[in-house]
Structure formats: C-alpha cells, structure tokens
Amino acid sequence: MVTSLPLSLLAPVYSFVSSHRLSLAAFPFSATAALRLTAWLYPTVSSAIHHCTPLYAGLILLAVVLVLYIRSTRVRAVYLVDYACFRPPAALRVPLSKYIEHTGLAPCFDDKSVGFQSRLIERSGFGEETCLPPACHVIPPEKTLKAARAEAEQGIFSAVDAVLAKTGVGAEDIGVVVVNCTLFAPTPSMADMVVRRYGLRSDVRCFSLSGMGCSAGIAGIGLAENILQCDSRCTYALVVSTEILTSDYYSGNERAMLLQNCLFRMGASAVLLSTSRARARHAQYRLARVVRTHAGHDDRAYGCVQQEDDAAGERGIALSKDVMPVAGDTLKAHMTTLGPLVLPASELLAYALSLARRRLLLMAGQKDSSKPRVPDFRMAFEHFCIHAGGRAVIDALQRGLGLSDKQVEPSRMALHRFGNTSSSSTWYELAYLEAKCRVRKGDRVWMVGFGSGFKCNSAVWVCIRSPVPLDSGPWEGCMHRYPVAAVQRD
Numbered sequence: 324m325v326t327s328l329p330l331s332l333l334a335p336v337y338s339f340v341s342s343h344r345l346s347l348a349a350f351p352f353s354a355t356a357a358l359r360l361t362a363w364l365y366p367t368v369s370s371a372i373h374h375c376t377p378l379y380a381g382l383i384l385l386a387v388v389l390v391l392y393i394r395s396t397r398v399r400a401v402y403l404v405d406y407a408c409f410r411p412p413a414a415l416r417v418p419l420s421k422y423i424e425h426t427g428l429a430p431c432f433d434d435k436s437v438g439f440q441s442r443l444i445e446r447s448g449f450g451e452e453t454c455l456p457p458a459c460h461v462i463p464p465e466k467t468l469k470a471a472r473a474e475a476e477q478g479i480f481s482a483v484d485a486v487l488a489k490t491g492v493g494a495e496d497i498g499v500v501v502v503n504c505t506l507f508a509p510t511p512s513m514a515d516m517v518v519r520r521y522g523l524r525s526d527v528r529c530f531s532l533s534g535m536g537c538s539a540g541i542a543g544i545g546l547a548e549n550i551l552q553c554d555s556r557c558t559y560a561l562v563v564s565t566e567i568l569t570s571d572y573y574s575g576n577e578r579a580m581l582l583q584n585c586l587f588r589m590g591a592s593a594v595l596l597s598t599s600r601a602r603a604r605h606a607q608y609r610l611a612r613v614v615r616t617h618a619g620h621d622d623r624a625y626g627c628v629q630q631e632d633d634a635a636g637e638r639g640i641a642l643s644k645d646v647m648p649v650a651g652d653t654l655k656a657h658m659t660t661l662g663p664l665v666l667p668a669s670e671l672l673a674y675a676l677s678l679a680r681r682r683l684l685l686m687a688g689q690k691d692s693s694k695p696r697v698p699d700f701r702m703a704f705e706h707f708c709i710h711a712g713g714r715a716v717i718d719a720l721q722r723g724l725g726l727s728d729k730q731v732e733p734s735r736m737a738l739h740r741f742g743n744t745s746s747s748s749t750w751y752e753l754a755y756l757e758a759k760c761r762v763r764k765g766d767r768v769w770m771v772g773f774g775s776g777f778k779c780n781s782a783v784w785v786c787i788r789s790p791v792p793l794d795s796g797p798w799e800g801c802m803h804r805y806p807v808a809a810v811q812r813d
Contacts, residue, residue: 399598401548402606403784404492404559407485408750408797409478409591411454417588418451419444428462431574431637439578443585448714448735450807453588453742458569471507471570478565478591479513480520486561486593487521494521498557499550503532503539503746505775506630506640507567517563528557536628536774537710540564540746541782544594545613551598558599565591566745573639580639586713590744590751607790608768611783612664616657618777624649628775647719649777654723657771657779658698665703665767665783674698700724700769704783706762707731708752710772711738720771736805740798746772749782751797758795758802762786 423441426432432440456477458470479502487494500523502513512531517523528550532539540562547560568587573580597606618624627645632638663671701724709720711734721731733752737744741751749770756762768784795802 399552400603401551401610402597402599402603402787403608403610404595404597404602404606405486405490406592406594406750406753407482407489408747408754409482409485409565409589410797410799411478411589413452415454415457415460415589416452417455417460419449422585425460425462429464429574431463431576433576436576436578436581440581440585443582446714447585447742448738449588449742450739452740452801456567456569456589459572463574464569464572466570466572466574468509468570471567472509474569474589475504475507475509475513475565475567476516476520478589479517479563479593482565482591482593483517483521483561483563486595490595492559492595494523497521497523497527497559497561498554499528499530499547499560500563501530501532501543501547501560502563502565503535503543504565504567505534505536505539505745506571507569508533513563517561528554534630534775535746536776536778537712537743537745537748538772538774538778538780540592540749541613541770541772541780542615542774542778543746544596544610544782545615545780547596548610548613551596558597560596562594562596563591564594564746564750566747571638571640573637575633575635575637575639577633577637577639577641579641579643580633580637582642583640586743588742588744590741590747592747592750594750603787605788607786607788608784609787611767611785612781613783614657614661614664614781616653616660616779618649618653618656618779621649621777624653624777627777647715650716650773650779651719651723653773653777653779654720654771657781658700661781662698662700666698666700667702670699670702697723697725701726701730703767704769705766706756706768707733708749708756708768708770709734711735711741711748711752712743712773714738716773732806736807739807740801740805746774748772754796755798755805757790757792758798760792762790764789 422444426440427437456470456474458465458467458474500514500517502517504513507513508531512529514529514531518527518529530543530546532543532546535542543562543564547562551557551560566587568589571583573584596610623645627643627649629641629643630638631641662674707726707730709717709731711717717731717734717738720726733755736755737748737751741748744751749772753768753770756768762768764786766786768786770782770784771779773779798805
C-alpha cells in the first residue's frame with residue numbers, strides 16, 4: 324500500500340524549491356558549461372570525468388543544494404539604514420506658564436485639579452519648548468476625530484518624509500510597514516494612511532499596534548525584524564512610532580487620570596530597517612537583539628495602567644501608585660533574561676558566585692547583611708537610551724543600574740526639550756547622542772522602554788559605522804544649549 328507524505332514534510336521542501344527556483348533551474352546549464360570548459364583546458368581530466376559523469380554531477384548538485392540550504396537557514400542580519408524624528412513647529416510650543424494658565428481657564432477642571440496639575444508640571448523636568456497639538460491649544464480642547472487625524476498626519480508624514488529623503492529609498496522598495504500608537508486606533512488604520520500617502524506596493528505587509536504603551540516602538544522593531552528575516556522578498560521595513568494626544572485629552576478631575584495631560588507631548592519617529600547587504604555598507608547600526616518581558620499574568624501589573632471612564636463618564640488613562648514598583652519588578656525579570664545575552668563572562672561569573680554565596684548562607688541559617696549584587700550593565704553597553712517617561716522613571720533606573728549623570732543625560736535632555744513622547748522618545752535620545760558625536764564604531768546602545776500590560780522591552784544596537792550627522796536632526800537650533808545643568812543636577 325502506498326502512503327502519501329505528510330504535508331508538514333512537503334511544505335519545507337516546496338518553500339526551499341520555490342525560494343531557489345532560479346538557482347536550481349540554472350544548475351544544469353552552469354554544470355554543462357563547467358564540464359565543457361574543463362574538457363577544453365584539461366583533456367586528461369576531462370577523460371576521467373567522462374567515465375564518471377553521473378557521480379560528479381550528483382556530487383556537484385549535492386554541493387549546490389547544501390550551499391543554498393545553508394544560506395536559506397542562516398539568520399540574516401537586520402541593519403538600521405537611518406531614522407528621523409518629528410520636530411513640532413515652534414508655534415505649538417507650550418511654556419509651563421501657558422499650560423498652567425490654560426488649565427486654570429478650562430471650565431472642566433476644579434480648583435484642586437488646577438493646583439495638582441500646576442505642581443506636577445513644575446516638577447516634571449520639562450523645559451519651555453515642549454509641544455501640544457493644535458487642538459489642545461484651544462479652550463476647551465477640540466477632541467474630534469478630524470483633529471486627531473490631522474495630528475497623526477502631521478507627525479507621521481513629517482518623520483517618514485525625512486527618513487525617505489535621507490536614505491533615498493523609494494516607496495516601491497518598502498515591503499513592511501509597522502505603525503504603533505497606543506490610544507488612537509482609527510479606521511482605516513494608521514498603517515493604511517502611510518500606504519495611501521506614499522503609494523506603497525500592493526503586497527506590502529501592514530501592521531498597526533495599539534494599546535501597548537510606551538514600549539510599543541521596540542515591539543514594532545522586533546516584529547519588523549522577524550518578518551525581514553523570514554521573508555526574503557521583504558528587504559526594507561518602515562517602523563513608525565507616535566502618540567496622538569488630541570482624542571484622549573482628559574477633561575475630568577480624577578488625579579490618577581490627570582497625569583496623562585501633564586506628562587505626554589507631541590512626537591513621532593520613523594525608522595528604516597533593511598537586510599540588504601548593499602545597504603549594510605552605508606548603515607549606521609546593526610540590530611543585535613530584541614528582548615521582551617511581559618508581566619500581564621500578575622493582576623497588579625496588568626491594572627496599573629488602565630484606560631477607563633471616571634465617575635462623570637470622562638475617559639482617560641488611570642496611572643495607579645503601583646506603576647513604579649511594578650516597573651521595578653518587571654525590569655528585574657527583564658534583566659534576568661537580557662543579562663546572559665549581553666554581559667561579559669566575568670560579570671556573569673561574579674554574579675553567579677554572589678548568588679551562590681547568599682544561598683549557602685541561607686541554607687546554613689545565617690543572614691547575609693550585604694546588599695544583593697546587581698549585574699553591572701555598564702560593562703555591556705556604552706550608551707543608554709532610557710524611555711523618558713518622567714523624572715521618577717529616569718531617577719529610579721539611574722539608581723538601580725548605577726549609571727552616571729552623563730549616561731542618563733540623553734533621557735533627561737529629551738524629557739526637557741520634547742517631554743514624554745511615548746514610544747518615540749528613545750529615538751530622540753539616540754539623536755542627542757549622535758548630535759553630541761558620542762557614538763563611535765563598535766559602541767553598543769541599549770534602548771529600553773516600559774508599557775501598559777505591563778511590559779518591558781529592549782533593543783540592543785551595535786554601531787558599525789560612526790555616525791557623521793549633517794545636522795542635529797530634531798535638536799537642530801538648540802543643541803548648543805544642552806545639557807541644561809540645572810535639570811541634570813535634579
């Protein structure tokens with residue numbers, strides 16, 4: 324009885340043949356040409372090959388198949404071709420005094436809410452140039468779908484226009500589009516907006532990520548990396564990160580929900596990734612790895628950042644007091660996964676010995692009075708791009724990781740100049756490092772962000788070509804004023 328092969332075995336064979344059909348079809352012709360050339364150059368060798376032609380042909384075919392198989396299974400490196408950040412026009416800037424004045428004039432806030440927001444904004448670490456969308460400059464704010472779309476188009480299209488102009492990549496070359504925005508999820512999606520605006524090809528793969536918080540930008544990088552490595556037809560991926568503030572401005576008086584009005588500001592980034600070896604010669608960074616940690620199985624972690632309606636029916640994002648403890652616990656779990664992948668062997672050994680010592684003392688009934696050893700991630704990275712979620716977030720990470728003021732300077736300065744731009748903030752920080760000419764070939768950059776759910780995501784980049792910025796990007800015109808010493812000391 325004849326039994327058919329299962330589809331699970333035929334699928335890889337079909338995929339291999341279809342991916343290399345041109346090479347396999349050309350094999351008989353190239354092999355014949357090689358044999359004819361050998362016969363003409365070396366008649367004696369040709370006579371020996373003539374008597375064993377099937378054997379040699381089989382060996383050559385086997386060698387070709389093995390080479391093609393190894394190339395197809397090898398993980399392709401993903402490179403950062405270039406990126407761009409949206410710099411809002413000066414007309415949209417919101418000095419602290421203006422924000423406090425508008426809050427006091429808004430009829431939706433009572434005196435306690437006005438006082439709370441005033442104190443919060445004064446301690447936020449913001450400068451006088453952070454920006455809000457046009458709809459938030461009127462009283463009361465214009466929370467319409469039309470205004471939200473206009474904000475999205477202004478930020479996203481400006482960033483994408485800039486990155487395409489810098490790289491010279493045509494819209495027809497982009498095979499993957501990932502757009503992430505936590506609160507605004509219109510129909511058609513924001514990824515569809517990009518496809519329509521730039522006339523991308525019909526087989527482009529589009530993804531719109533929503534509800535994932537400030538770590539969604541790194542999640543988008545990981546998604547694009549997986550697609551580029553799995554599908555050889557996709558050479559370029561465009562990853563856009565932004566947050567739309569217009570439609571979700573909170574007009575109530577719950578303190579836990581007022582934080583979003585004070586902390587978030589306009590911003591957007593567009594990142595172009597590629598697996599093209601030709602592009603690798605001009606790329607600035609290679610993506611070493613993306614690591615993601617999700618703590619959603621814990622009720623406290625899941626509910627510490629929640630979109631909900633208050634008692635009056637006003638919708639907003641509620642940030643509980645558990646946010647910072649949850650972020651610390653999630654970061655510890657994340658570092659447990661990330662550490663073995665990036666730390667040198669000497670640091671891993673020292674940490675393992677410290678952990679073994681504490682366990683032996685515990686088994687012996689003795690108490691170890693010394694502080695637990697924290698792995699020194701400064702040995703793994705030269706630069707740190709910590710999500711500029713607020714002064715408290717940056718302060719906690721600086722203490723926990725033992726970082727210097729200079730190492731957290733990009734995060735503090737991005738918070739001061741642009742505010743919390745959500746998932747795009749780490750790219751403003753990388754632009755700061757490049758504008759200061761601090762990144763050199765061989766340096767490793769750690770991007771880390773936190774998001775609702777609760778998540779902690781990391782992207783590790785290796786600089787393969789020292790950046791030579793032609794301008795300061797989003798920091799153009801203000802780079803000479805930074806770092807701001809007063810903010811750095813706080």
